[in-house]
Amino acid sequence: MKSDAIAMTPLGGERKQGTVCIFGTGDFGRSLGLRLLQAGYEVVFGSRDPKNNSLVPQGSKVMAHAEAAQMAQVIFMAVHRNHYQFLTSLTSSLEGKVLVDVSNNLKMGQYPQSNAEYLSSLVPGASVVKGFNTVSAWALQSGALDASRQVFVCGDDPKAKQAVVDIAHSLGLTAQDRGSLRAAGELEDIPLQLFPLWRLPLWIAGGLLAAFYFYLVCRDVIYAYVKDGKDISFRMMISLANKVFPIVSLIMLGLCYLPSILAAILQLYHGTKYKRFPDWLDRWMLCRKQLGLVALALAFMHVLYTLVIPIRYYVRYRLSAITISQIRENRTDVFDTTMAWRTDSYYSLGILGFGFYVLLGITSLPSVSNALNWREFRFVQSKLGHVTLLLCTAHTFLYGWDRFLKLSTYKWWTPPGYMLSLVIPCVVLVSKLILILPCFDRTITRIRQGWERPDRGSTRLNSPTQQPLMP
Amino acid sequence: MKSDAIAMTPLGGERKQGTVCIFGTGDFGRSLGLRLLQAGYEVVFGSRDPKNNSLVPQGSKVMAHAEAAQMAQVIFMAVHRNHYQFLTSLTSSLEGKVLVDVSNNLKMGQYPQSNAEYLSSLVPGASVVKGFNTVSAWALQSGALDASRQVFVCGDDPKAKQAVVDIAHSLGLTAQDRGSLRAAGELEDIPLQLFPLWRLPLWIAGGLLAAFYFYLVCRDVIYAYVKDGKDISFRMMISLANKVFPIVSLIMLGLCYLPSILAAILQLYHGTKYKRFPDWLDRWMLCRKQLGLVALALAFMHVLYTLVIPIRYYVRYRLSAITISQIRENRTDVFDTTMAWRTDSYYSLGILGFGFYVLLGITSLPSVSNALNWREFRFVQSKLGHVTLLLCTAHTFLYGWDRFLKLSTYKWWTPPGYMLSLVIPCVVLVSKLILILPCFDRTITRIRQGWERPDRGSTRLNSPTQQPLMP
Amino acid sequence: MKSDAIAMTPLGGERKQGTVCIFGTGDFGRSLGLRLLQAGYEVVFGSRDPKNNSLVPQGSKVMAHAEAAQMAQVIFMAVHRNHYQFLTSLTSSLEGKVLVDVSNNLKMGQYPQSNAEYLSSLVPGASVVKGFNTVSAWALQSGALDASRQVFVCGDDPKAKQAVVDIAHSLGLTAQDRGSLRAAGELEDIPLQLFPLWRLPLWIAGGLLAAFYFYLVCRDVIYAYVKDGKDISFRMMISLANKVFPIVSLIMLGLCYLPSILAAILQLYHGTKYKRFPDWLDRWMLCRKQLGLVALALAFMHVLYTLVIPIRYYVRYRLSAITISQIRENRTDVFDTTMAWRTDSYYSLGILGFGFYVLLGITSLPSVSNALNWREFRFVQSKLGHVTLLLCTAHTFLYGWDRFLKLSTYKWWTPPGYMLSLVIPCVVLVSKLILILPCFDRTITRIRQGWERPDRGSTRLNSPTQQPLMP
Missing domain, CATH: 3.40.50.720 (NAD(P)-binding Rossmann-like Domain)
Incomplete structure (x- = not known):
């Protein structure tokens, strides 16, 4: 006021x-x-x-x-x-x-x-x-x-x-x-309190950023120095940062949707929703929003780092050098339509994924999420969230393209960072795909409406540790 | 909490x-x-x-x-x-x-x-x-x-x-x-409910996107294939998307401000504000905010698609090819100051328009619009909204430049998409310009303060269908 | 609803x-x-x-x-x-x-x-x-x-x-x-009311934008015309705008943190927090949020103007011309690692600074700041705010690089705009650095908890103009 x-x-x-x-x-x-x-x-x-x-x-x-x-x-x-x-x-x-x-x-x-x-x-x-x-x-x-x-x-x-x-x-x-x-x-x-729910996501993000940065410095900069004696240390500022940010962002987006997969599996396994989740899962589920927002911030950094690429000195130098070499060697590179399709699809998926990412972020604002009803909130955070994860995963796969199968990709027998980043998102997407199969989906829905698998119900009554609603 | x-x-x-x-x-x-x-x-x-x-x-x-x-x-x-x-x-x-x-x-x-x-x-x-x-x-x-x-x-x-x-x-x-x-x-x-007010805008956006995409695929990709036998289908991923998004965004921004123009005309025609608007106009007015936000989302996509242009393989290839051809043909293109002015103005207007667009979007957030008083809200949504529309329309006109008059623009006698997108915004801007002329503006202001044109007042009392405030 | x-x-x-x-x-x-x-x-x-x-x-x-x-x-x-x-x-x-x-x-x-x-x-x-x-x-x-x-x-x-x-x-x-x-x-x-707290910041922004634009037109466009007879007036649309926006943004970000520095100095000087600040300082402190948001808007413009650089006709022409001249003169520019480090660091700092800037903006949204406690709000607005200022100032210093010491930079003996923009941020950062030295920090903390320097306490009681809490 x-x-x-x-x-x-x-x-x-x-x-x-x-x-x-x-x-x-x-x-x-x-x-x-x-x-x-x-x-x-x-x-x-x-x-x-x-x-x-x-x-x-x-x-x-x-x-x-x-x-x-x-x-x-x-x-x-x-x-x-x-x-x-x-x-x-x-x-x-x-x-x-x-x-x-x-x-x-x-x-x-x-x-x-x-x-x-x-x-x-x-x-x-x-x-x-x-x-x-x-x-x-x-x-x-x-x-x-x-x-x-x-x-x-x-x-x-x-x-x-x-x-x-x-x-x-x-x-x-x-x-x-x-x-x-x-x-x-x-x-x-x-x-x-100082951002209690943000601590865990920020620690995870910090840890992953540091680990992947170190991994990529070894694989890219040190490898190039050891093998070819080339000093490409200047790549640490933007090129490496622009690899680490999207990698960690994708992993954290996966981590954001993994706990609900785990929760569904646990509920299916126990046949009831009244058995309490383990503590670490509860804590994890409570900070999903923060995980997602940190992932969005990293994706935003990735977008900015990507968009400054063409004004970088190194990129301009290299493009000019390629043109010059074509002329000096009197060679004309042919236009590769597959390459054009691939890179354009790759950028397009990334842009769409980022668009949905931002949409998820906006609906996380307190005043916006407050204006949604329960069905709308779930639609955005679950449906749109998984679409975002799918788009970003596909973006990363297209980035890899045929390099997944080339031996030269695996310098020192280590996979590149983006391949590592695909593990969790793929686990989440495949599990989600399985869980929405009618046979599982119907059971989970019934469990979430309060139904309990008969054999469990009888056990529960006898076992005081499983009494419902008494935390 | x-x-x-x-x-x-x-x-x-x-x-x-x-x-x-x-x-x-x-x-x-x-x-x-x-x-x-x-x-x-x-x-x-x-x-x-x-x-x-x-x-x-x-x-x-x-x-x-x-x-x-x-x-x-x-x-x-x-x-x-x-x-x-x-x-x-x-x-x-x-x-x-x-x-x-x-x-x-x-x-x-x-x-x-x-x-x-x-x-x-x-x-x-x-x-x-x-x-x-x-x-x-x-x-x-x-x-x-x-x-x-x-x-x-x-x-x-x-x-x-x-x-x-x-x-x-x-x-x-x-x-x-x-x-x-x-x-x-x-x-x-x-x-x-599942986003009831968003349905109409999203359907409109979806329909327009599909229609314009099909139109542009015919005009660009199929035309090039039929006329010159060239396969430029890879352009469908980014180049065409980057035409369709701004076109639909501009149309929807126009649609967002058209209903209040229609309402003003109806009020002027009836000489009273107590005659109810037709149902379709009421519904349209209720989803103006959603229309505008969908338009903003599309404009955001347009910005991202535009900014990735220079890192696309196709663009790099073409720029390199132009340089190579200049050298091989021993030709030097002269710097065209008009061209520099035109493209820079065109980008500048687009950026300013997008800046205002984002400002409109931010003031649509519930917690922000709640903090505004009625006068401030109207100032932002009406004044700044029309400025945004003007900037974006000018941006599109500069994009067209002299191509409006060139016959070669009209392949197969059809106008390019951006010309079609200018129709509604121009109607809105011209009508708005007429309506803020003192003669009309004064009457509308009086009508909105409750004044009624005398001949109407008497009619109203006799006609039960026009009784005020009885919906 | x-x-x-x-x-x-x-x-x-x-x-x-x-x-x-x-x-x-x-x-x-x-x-x-x-x-x-x-x-x-x-x-x-x-x-x-x-x-x-x-x-x-x-x-x-x-x-x-x-x-x-x-x-x-x-x-x-x-x-x-x-x-x-x-x-x-x-x-x-x-x-x-x-x-x-x-x-x-x-x-x-x-x-x-x-x-x-x-x-x-x-x-x-x-x-x-x-x-x-x-x-x-x-x-x-x-x-x-x-x-x-x-x-x-x-x-x-x-x-x-x-x-x-x-x-x-x-x-x-x-x-x-x-x-x-x-x-x-x-x-x-x-x-x-029509945005009462926004008026002063918008006037400041408008005034600074106009002044710096005029200054840069003189130094760049008119200088080039007078000295070399070259018409580079087309640069007014984007190149100059992209200098003026970041300059004013940085100054306003500095102005946003200057009043709290002044307030701390005044409190240290008077040895009490119960002496009222001068009116201009009170007014200034009340519109800090608005100053910061206007600065963010200008920074956002700067980002967009920077990112369109590579698709500008002028830039493409110049890059092509450089490549052509290298070939015609049969010259090969060597890759300059220092240059690569410098420009990449410069962009990287700018991107990080903008990221923090956006974070500050988001926490200024009413619904977000409402969800923070006092300690969190202060952490974001003070700690992160000063980090943002530091990053943006460093970004500007790196942009200047060695040109600070080159005489040719000072055309007509005037400093370039970005040097002028560094004055206030440097004053703020240096003062802040001094104020967080333990000797000052401890005294300020005590004063803010209600402690008063003894000699002041006695004076206050005798002087009716200094009575506390009676505005």
Whole structure:
């Protein structure tokens, strides 16, 4: 919203929204207090030293903790966890109040118990709500940042939660209920996370890029130096990069569709969908979107690296050298129609594959995927996804063409990188082809609708480790 | 949200949110039950066979229907429509309850009456709310999917609807009120739709692509074979594709702006905006965004196909052949400044046009267009849209250059494809130019503000078919 | 939502949602009335001339103002501000009612007092809520537009606001509370804004583009004409554009990261974060995102202009001419490995830089940045942003290579454009490098956590102009 920053002017409406108390006059407390004042609330600060009120926003009051707590129903705890101890002396004043725990820790798992649950255990008479910890003081002050309008709340008392949600709404923030106070630890982890679901895909991409780069440097640059004494090290910047990017991209696109193949096979094998997948498969399935997006980024790099080919000095030099040699040797190369068909098909498939790739990427944007229904989302991510994989695999096969069968391709008896990149996509495509055969497809569909193979059903009831829906 | 999957741990908060009843222990019922338990609700299942409770999530109870209904105010009907009949025996137990119809059908228009209205007619004493049918059992179980967080509710009783909306919120879903129970049929159709607004544009694009491809194969490949006996069939992969994509893209961009021209003409002709447009025009106007995005996708393909030109074998061969022939014939082609100006302008206009095209596409993303106000949205989609169309049309005209007047262009007396593609854009641009002349523009603006030409106003009152605002 | 247009069928549910009154039978009033009827409300219009009811939607009633006001608790004022005066005669009928001011003005700052506050002063006994003014009559009628589903409300009475929010929700609109009635002026400005935060960046981009284009025309085209009499004016279309775009893009990317450097220096200098930044710096910081996106758009143009280079007539002519001259002079240019390394590195850095650039752009999309937490957002926008700047600066340095030291580069003693473009990025990068030295970084971090240098703290308390958090 564009004009939030302007909305931050202090104002004193005649009809106030009610009184809110804030314990702690630190940075977050003051920013929150200012914002509450602007939204029409009365604000009372609870402080150890009520006389030192120079820092609190104009229009608010500062009192001793017990006194301040009397003034309001909702009390924000803008105090660090290690100072919570003083609250034990206030239990009577806090009886029946809504305590909002806004605290964050410095690192994940710093304490065995979440701050909010610890607070609840200190003041059992109050309704503790975890919330506002994902909003920064800076965001409250400036009001304008996109990254921080989301408030998550959790707590055991629905009415207390609703009161906090209402306050969030009147500050122009969006709120989401995340369940009971047990979820507090999770909410406290949110601001400490740094792309948790992206780590695995990025590590995989990094590892594969490094491995293939090293492999190709050996096969291309070092081989040329050892065999012919030629220095083609300049190829490391673009030519090799433009081999490594598409190779890793294709592998990761395959990795993106492999887990659902594995899941289908497991479900077929067990004859039920109620047996939990192994943990590594669950984790893998959770980061499929990220795998796909990293693959798309690498494909994008491949496109750019390919398109700069004709403006490279080396390419221009070589093309000119070929023309010159034809003239000097008074030779005319004949036009090879097969070659024209092959290269044009190869580029065409690559372009179409990239087009679908981009389409998949766009439908992964939160606002786009939100606008799709379940059937549309599955259509795009599964059907179009497999078409993309097929196009990109065919693109790579056409690139190889007849070199698969030529012995000279296998320098030092190693296959070129693009052949290695074809393994996983081919496994995925062939398995998919088998799984959509009517005999398998019908069984999987029935399993996914809740049907269980009879012999399994009876086993399951006897075996406590396989009980459904009890994770 | 990243950590939903982790949030799915079973928990038993001390203070429950209340009790919810679910009829039916099928896949959806159990998934919903588990999720409700996790959010702190008590869950009671109603079942024909209450003893067979092996499948329901741990922590919930299973009872006979009548007994279960007594326990809760809100009852989810996770039962297929053809089993609704048993509810007639429970009417007294369901009196005053909120019944949530979560059912979906297998195809659109399966029944004349929506499931929720049918349910309401069976149990008139209960408040039926349609909802949750757009959320899949899988999404409820895994919690992590982007495509399915939206719950639509409709119903005649505002309080009943609010109760269902509250439950949706506490499960971390977003809810949208879609009006009275009359809208239930519509909500039941949502999960069955597969890109309804995209169908027409995609059919148009497909049809035009096929038609122009066939036309160009005849004019280029077959003509060359018939006249000169030359086999240039390899051009079908890239050269022809790169003609067909921009042609269809330009036509579809024109089609995207044609309906508002027609609408303005109709409004001018009728002298009022209260006369409804013909149905085909309404449908056309509704899919303008999709027309434009398909056009953008084709333009993107055109860009990629154009940029791979210099790395194609055929192009490299031809350029080398031209150089060789110059040397062998000891001839030096002079540099043609006009040619340099023309091709550079032609590319430059194309690039600028594509840049604006992409800008239009970005502002079509739901989250971006949502952040724009009405004036900004109109500015982008109308002003920038027409600028894009103008740039792309000029790009095509420069491509044609002086060939419009050369007889040799018209092989077999047919015009080349790009000339055909210019028809609709030119009609749109010329009409737009006329319509923004002050005399027309002023009248249209007044009509759109509600003014009606006097002679029409009187006619309208006498003619019942033209009554305003009564669709 | 796809099926809104279909939902617009008139219906009469048995249980109505309640009665809503609308004053004014203009375009907005009637569209709103139709939509309310469709959502199940009873609608009563208040009109000066209740007999002339031909235009109101079927199913609604028209009465005199006083009479209509009696029928409903919520009254929409679909009347222009300059007609508000008649309400003074209705004060008794309006006592205790919720008046929704939906009016907009023709230009910003038309009246000293906002329409809603003026309305409130005329009818002090009613609770005035500003709202619905950002939704157009057309959007209400058609229901389908993305740009207009957002309703902002403000008002002093929370219950009155809630009633309006409820109505917005039941019409399928989303509502956001924007505080007390003091914010009404701001809400009235929203529909009049046209990209307010984009203006400055676009002016800067336009100014820089024009200035550098003029500079380069002088240095390249006119210089060549004056010195050698050569007409290379055709270069203005692509060659010069492709110099100007990257130059301005790099400068603007620098300008995007400069203000946070300045802010850090100011905070270090003052030893506190509670001293307000000068106004120009605040404005500059607010449009950093827009600066960056304009820079990205220019970089995108640069990429496209670069990639069309090899298909340009001029380039093909020149390459052919070089080959021909080599043959005619019987000369063979030797392959220059340094040149190959240099150009390949130069392209590679540019591609990587552009890749990061695009990544920054994608994370600026509202729906993407909303899904990030504060730490992730800062990581992307600050860390990745500076990496992008570094890559693009290195790309430009490599482009210059050894020409920085050659006198012939400085035609007419002026430096080439790309050298000028390096000034701001280098300043930013060097300052950033200094600021992340531990000695400075530690102090800034402490200041940003609220710490103040002691000597400043005491000064602040004495100086009223420096009071914190009182803008």
